[in-house]
Amino acid sequence: MAFRMRYLSTRGKTTKITGAEAIVRGLSDDGGLFVPESFPLLGMDKISELSEKTYAQRAAYVTSLFLDDFTVSQLEDFSAKAYCESGFPNIEIAPVRKIDKRTHILELWHGPTCAFKDMALQIMPHMLTASLRKTGEKREVCILVATSGDTGKAALEGYCDVPGTKIMVFYPRDGVSKVQELQMTSQRGDNVNVVSVEGNFDDAQTGVKEIFSDGDFRTELDSLGSFLSSANSINWGRLVPQVAYYVSAYCDLLKHGEVNPGEKVNFCVPTGNFGNILSAYYAEKMGLPVNKLICASNRNDVLTQFISTGVYDRNRPFYTTVSPSMDILISSNLERLLFESSGKDGSAVKAFMSALSSEGRYSIPDSMSGELSRVFASGHCSEEDTKKTIGHTFDKYNYLIDTHTAVAYKVLDDYRAKSGDDTTAVVVSTASPYKFCEAVLEALDVQIEGHGAMLIDSLFDKTGFAVPAPLSKLKDQVPRFYESVAVSGMKAAVRRFVGGK
Numbered sequence: 001m002a003f004r005m006r007y008l009s010t011r012g013k014t015t016k017i018t019g020a021e022a023i024v025r026g027l028s029d030d031g032g033l034f035v036p037e038s039f040p041l042l043g044m045d046k047i048s049e050l051s052e053k054t055y056a057q058r059a060a061y062v063t064s065l066f067l068d069d070f071t072v073s074q075l076e077d078f079s080a081k082a083y084c085e086s087g088f089p090n091i092e093i094a095p096v097r098k099i100d101k102r103t104h105i106l107e108l109w110h111g112p113t114c115a116f117k118d119m120a121l122q123i124m125p126h127m128l129t130a131s132l133r134k135t136g137e138k139r140e141v142c143i144l145v146a147t148s149g150d151t152g153k154a155a156l157e158g159y160c161d162v163p164g165t166k167i168m169v170f171y172p173r174d175g176v177s178k179v180q181e182l183q184m185t186s187q188r189g190d191n192v193n194v195v196s197v198e199g200n201f202d203d204a205q206t207g208v209k210e211i212f213s214d215g216d217f218r219t220e221l222d223s224l225g226s227f228l229s230s231a232n233s234i235n236w237g238r239l240v241p242q243v244a245y246y247v248s249a250y251c252d253l254l255k256h257g258e259v260n261p262g263e264k265v266n267f268c269v270p271t272g273n274f275g276n277i278l279s280a281y282y283a284e285k286m287g288l289p290v291n292k293l294i295c296a297s298n299r300n301d302v303l304t305q306f307i308s309t310g311v312y313d314r315n316r317p318f319y320t321t322v323s324p325s326m327d328i329l330i331s332s333n334l335e336r337l338l339f340e341s342s343g344k345d346g347s348a349v350k351a352f353m354s355a356l357s358s359e360g361r362y363s364i365p366d367s368m369s370g371e372l373s374r375v376f377a378s379g380h381c382s383e384e385d386t387k388k389t390i391g392h393t394f395d396k397y398n399y400l401i402d403t404h405t406a407v408a409y410k411v412l413d414d415y416r417a418k419s420g421d422d423t424t425a426v427v428v429s430t431a432s433p434y435k436f437c438e439a440v441l442e443a444l445d446v447q448i449e450g451h452g453a454m455l456i457d458s459l460f461d462k463t464g465f466a467v468p469a470p471l472s473k474l475k476d477q478v479p480r481f482y483e484s485v486a487v488s489g490m491k492a493a494v495r496r497f498v499g500g501k
C-alpha cells in the first residue's frame, strides 16, 4: 500500500482519523470539518486508462484513493450498486453533452431525484453502513434531515431500504414546492418517514439541530439500540463521490477527442453551499488538468463577492430566487477552501469562523488570495438573465436547461467575454429542467396553466425534451405520509419512529 489516507479538522485539531471514521463522525469535536491530510495524485496515464472504463469503475477508483481503509473491490461493489439502472434509468450516469465547439454540459441529473445530490447520496449510504461496521458500531443508525427541498428526497432515495438504517425527513410545511412535497411524501421503503413542520426551513433546521445536541435524548436512543446521524453536505462522504464526476467528465472529453491528454479545461459550477465546486478543486489538486473553476452565484452573490474581493460578508439582504438551491448566505464548505488556501492553518480558519458567527463577516489576508486567484474565477447572474439564458440556449441549441444551470451558463459567457479565456469549458448542470417547470415555462414565454406535476406535460409539449422517468411517473404517485408537527413536537416524532414510547 502506497500510503494511508488520514483526515484532519479544518480548525486545527490534529488527531488523525481514517476515511471511515470521518464519514461516521461527520463533524470534528472542535466544530471543524474533516479534510484529507494530503491529496492522492492522479496521473495522465491513469486518466487515459479510466477513460476506457464505465462511470461506476471510474468512481470506484477515485473514491478508493481517498478511502483507502476500504478495499477497491468493496468500493467497486458500492459503486456498482449506486450507479446502476435502477437508480439511473437512463443508463447514462453523468454524460457530457457538446453544445458548441468549446462548450460542454455535464448532466448530473440522471439519478432518482433528478438533481446532482443523487450522485453522492446514491453511494454514501453504502459507505456509511460499511464504515459503521468497520468502526465496530452495532446500533441502528437513524438519519435525520431538515430539508428545503432537494436534499430530503435525494437522502430518502439513497437510504431507502438500506439495512441497518432508518431515515426521517422534516420539511417546512409551506416552504417546498408541490412537486417536491409529493416527491417526498410518496417515498417508498420500509425504513423511511417524512413529516412536515409548522414553520419555515430555519425552524425545521433549528429543531433538528436541537435534537442532535440533546444528550438525554441520545442516551434514550442508545437504550433503544439506535443513534442519530446526518446526511448533510459537510460530511466527507458527500464530497468524495463528487470528485469522481469531474474526473469522469475529463475522461469523456478525452475519449471523444475534445481535448488532448493534459490539455486544461474550465468548469463553471452553480454554487450554493460550495460542496460541488469544492470537489472540483480537490480534483484539480489531484492533478486533473484544470485551468479555472468558475464559481457562479445567483442574486445571492456572497460567494462570488468573496472570491473577487477576499471579503465574506453575510450582512446583506436574502433574496428568494428561481434557483432556490443556491439561495444561501452561509456556505459551510467554504471552510475547507480556507483551510487549503491558508496553507492548512487551523487557527486562522477558526478565527475566520468565529468572526463569521459574531460579526457575520471576515476578510482574508493577501497571502491567502494567491491560491484563490490561481484556480478560481467568479460571477453572478440576475433573475432576468437566468430566464433569458434558458430561452436563448433553447432557441439557439435546442437544448433545455434548468434555472441553476442557466446561472452557470450565463456566468461562463460573461467570464469569456471579460477575460478572453476561451479554454474548452464544461458547464455543470445540477438539475433537470423538469424540476423547475414554472420558471422554465415562463422563460420560454408559455402561459402557465395548472400547477405541480401538470406543468411537466406543458413543458414537454413545448420543447419535446425527454422527461426523466422518475418525474414522468410522479403524477400517478399517492402520498404515504401526512403527519405534521410543531417544532416542539419533532423530538417525540423521532422517538415514535425509532420505536420508543
Ligand SMILES: *Cc1c(COP(=O)(O)O)cnc(C)c1O
Residues within 6 Å of the ligand: 115, 116, 117, 150, 233, 270, 271, 272, 273, 274, 275, 276, 277, 325, 326, 404, 430, 431
Ligand atoms: C444543492 C444544489 C446546488 C448547490 O450545490 P452546492 O454543492 O451546495 O454548492 C446547485 N443546484 C442544485 C440544483 C442543487 O440541488
